[in-house]
Amino acid sequence: MTACPENIIELMNDHLDGMSTPASEQVLKEHLHSCGDCRKEYQELNKTIAFIQSASHIQAPPDFVSKTMAALPKEHQRGNVQRWFRRHPMLAAAAVFCMLMSAALFSNFNDDQQFAFTKQENLVVEGQTVIVPEGEKVVGNITVKNGDLRVEGELEGNVTIVNGQYMASSGVITGEIEEIDRMFEWLWYKIKNGVKDAASVFSGGGDESDTDE
Amino acid sequence: MQALINKRIGKVLKGDKESYAEIVELYQHQLYQICYRMLGNKHEAEDIAQEAFTRAYVNLHTFDQNRKFSTWLFRIATNLCIDRIRKKKPSHYLDQEVRGTESLDMYSQIANDNPLPEEELMQMEVQERVQYEISRLPDKYRAAIVLKYIEELPLAEISEILDLPLGTVKTRIHRGREALRKQLSNL
Numbered sequence: 001m002t003a004c005p006e007n008i009i010e011l012m013n014d015h016l017d018g019m020s021t022p023a024s025e026q027v028l029k030e031h032l033h034s035c036g037d038c039r040k041e042y043q044e045l046n047k048t049i050a051f052i053q054s055a056s057h058i059q060a061p062p063d064f065v066s067k068t069m070a071a072l073p074k075e076h077q078r079g080n081v082q083r084w085f086r087r088h089p090m091l092a093a094a095a096v097f098c099m100l101m102s103a104a105l106f107s108n109f110n111d112d113q114q115f116a117f118t119k120q121e122n123l124v125v126e127g128q129t130v131i132v133p134e135g136e137k138v139v140g141n142i143t144v145k146n147g148d149l150r151v152e153g154e155l156e157g158n159v160t161i162v163n164g165q166y167m168a169s170s171g172v173i174t175g176e177i178e179e180i181d182r183m184f185e186w187l188w189y190k191i192k193n194g195v196k197d198a199a200s201v202f203s204g205g206g207d208e209s210d211t212d213e
Numbered sequence: 214m215q216a217l218i219n220k221r222i223g224k225v226l227k228g229d230k231e232s233y234a235e236i237v238e239l240y241q242h243q244l245y246q247i248c249y250r251m252l253g254n255k256h257e258a259e260d261i262a263q264e265a266f267t268r269a270y271v272n273l274h275t276f277d278q279n280r281k282f283s284t285w286l287f288r289i290a291t292n293l294c295i296d297r298i299r300k301k302k303p304s305h306y307l308d309q310e311v312r313g314t315e316s317l318d319m320y321s322q323i324a325n326d327n328p329l330p331e332e333e334l335m336q337m338e339v340q341e342r343v344q345y346e347i348s349r350l351p352d353k354y355r356a357a358i359v360l361k362y363i364e365e366l367p368l369a370e371i372s373e374i375l376d377l378p379l380g381t382v383k384t385r386i387h388r389g390r391e392a393l394r395k396q397l398s399n400l
Contacts, residue, residue: 013387017368041394048394052362055343060245061259065237068266072230086274 005031008038016045105187117144122153128164132171141175162186218282225273237266240283243364244290250359251294253348261297265290281370288374291356298352346396354389361386 005011011028014020020028032039061067085092115128122136128147132138136153143160151159151171158175159166166177180189218239224232244265249258268289269276276285329345337345350358360371372382 013383013390016390017383017386019368044394044398045390048390048397049362051397052343052347052358052393054339055250055347055363056340058242058246058249060241060262061255064241064245064259064262065234067259068237068241068263069230069234071263072233072267072270 004035004038012038012042012045016049102187105190115145115147117147117149118142129167160189162189215281219278222273222276222278222282225270233270236282240266240286243283244286247287247290247359247364248294250344250347250363251291251352251355252297253344257297261293262290265293268293284370284373287360287364288376291360291374295352295356298355346393349396350389350392354385354392357382357385358389358393 005027008028008031011020011024011031014024015028032042117123117125117130118141120138120140120142122133122138123142124131124133130142130144130147130149132149132151132153132155134152137156138153139156141157141159142149142155143162144164145162146164147161148165148167149159149161150167151173153171155171155173156175157173159173159177160180161178162180164179166179178189180186218236221232221236225236241262245258245262248262248265249255252258252261265286269286276282334342334345347355347359356375357371360366360374361368366374368379368382368386371386372379375382377385
């Protein structure tokens with residue numbers, strides 16, 4: 001055994017792995033010829049391999065394909081949607097954004113079915129009508145939701161009416177009048193205002209008005 | 214071959230589930246054989262092979278079509294097999310002593326881990342014996358030996374399937390081979 005080259009196991013393994021060079025093959029061959037112990041080990045390894053390789057080929061059961069196919073998760077609609085999302089991530093993100101945005105805005109519209117108006121001094125309310133009384137002067141913007149506005153006195157500011165009417169009368173308004181009574185106009189108005197608000201935040205100001213019911 | 218597979222994969226990804234049946238058809242025997250040799254049990258082999266095909270189907274979009282499909286599929290299967298083997302092992306240490314006994318350890322409690330008596334081994338049929346000896350290998354070596362000698366895959370492919378460096382795969386095959394030689398010394 002003392003005469004065995006140190007790397008004889010390595011040479012043997014390389015040979016069995018089919019990765020030996022002609023030179024190392026020669027060294028191995030010569031050594032096996034002279035050394036009984038190594039020859040025995042080599043023969044046993046070869047026998048081991050032959051034994052393992054005598055294992056017969058195993059086949060899957062005959063109904064394997066149909067069983068496997070039946071066990072696959074049901075995909076259909078959900079899978080298609082997922083696949084679409086994967087293919088168009090940007091579009092998907094945009095679609096989700098639009099869906100959430102419009103949902104928020106529409107729900108806003110439905111929540112706002114109540115009568116509401118901007119609280120200003122000197123305003124008089126009769127039922128669902130907001131009145132600027134004769135001889136009075138109101139300074140500031142007025143928004144009326146789900147109600148009408150009648151101006152008999154003087155109003156210095158803009159008027160916005162949602163789902164209501166501005167009733168023309170002898171009053172004086174110095175500002176713009178806007179009437180909104182349809183859902184999509186309401187949407188548009190919200191978006192426009194959102195942009196305006198954002199702009200006014202950046203310009204460091206804006207008209208703040210608190211809404212009261 | 215690979216082009217053919219990729220064509221099928223493309224169809225499956227577009228929603229044509231039936232094309233996957235052709236893929237299963239092509240690889241069923243190889244995959245089942247790996248699982249059977251790893252687990253040594255027909256029911257478990259079928260179970261795990263099916264699970265591997267299902268996982269491959271669900272994650273098909275992550276498969277890189279520049280690579281070999283069988284490598285990817287076999288990797289899923291060997292991982293599942295190794296998981297299964299580890300789960301079957303008891304959580305105690307095998308050589309911990311059983312309480313109240315002097316020299317009885319857990320080995321003696323698990324019939325399966327005890328080498329069978331000589332005469333019983335001699336009565337085994339060759340095929341039975343082959344599977345028995347493979348099952349006695351530690352799972353680390355078992356996967357490498359099965360892929361190398363049963364599936365006869367090149368070392369480079371085995372290294373990809375097992376996600377191990379080539380050198381480690383070689384070492385495992387050498388050690389597995391040596392362990393088998395010792396197990397078979399009475400043959």
